[in-house]
Amino acid sequence: MARPRTTPRTVDHPDLTQVDLQQVMEALVDPVRRMVVSQLAGKGEDMSCGTFEVPVSTSTLTHHFNVLREAGVIRQYYVGVTKFNTLRTGELEERFPGLLPAVVAACAEEVDPGTA
Amino acid sequence: MARPRTTPRTVDHPDLTQVDLQQVMEALVDPVRRMVVSQLAGKGEDMSCGTFEVPVSTSTLTHHFNVLREAGVIRQYYVGVTKFNTLRTGELEERFPGLLPAVVAACAEEVDPGTA
DNA sequence: CCCTTACTTCGATGTGGGTCGTATTATGGG
């Protein structure tokens, strides 16, 4: 019986009760991180880290994902060598009602003023 | 007939159409500025600059008022030597629906978790 | 096994912004 070569890579996520507004605001104030959130919300499905359209290097992008994850905005999980990202929409809504939708809507409106 | 000694002091305010999300987010990400916004929203009436409870010097507070005003979050006007502040609630709601209420609610919830 | 793919880690860098103290200006009262 083959023992697993390595432990499957896991990712830690904070409970939303232990995330405060300051953290979320700091996560959402960066334009690149808002792009990530906006693209996740727009796509409606999980996206791998490499598929985001952002004007920064991959190492910088890794940093942004960390910030978003630690602020409880996104959830991440590995599938093989690829890391996927989801918005923690429902949990965030419970913790900070209306906040994420308002920001996402404002992002969308800036990208395409007609759509809103 | 006494001519006015000086022109009455006026304050410039941006039109909300020329304020972008980045500016508003940057304005609201600072905890001191959120205290200002929160106290304004909680009080329900205009407040003079000196009546806010914030843990910074008056010169720093002046800076925060400037940032909030330039981001279109507050409106300021002089009455004699005193400067008053109002939230531009309605205009902001039109520009970024739901954003200010969500932030204000989150602030209030942090200060007093029971009230929400 | 090696190689590629996908992402991370680390260290260095630069800059923006929050902070303060001091000096200054504006208004109103005595």
Next chain:
DNA sequence: CCCATAATACGACCCACATCGAAGTAAGGG
């Protein structure tokens, strides 16, 4: 007129953070 009050302007300081490139690690395919 002079002074007190309210707030601003200015300059300096400091630190957090976004950014990058280069090197590292982990999974999977041939």
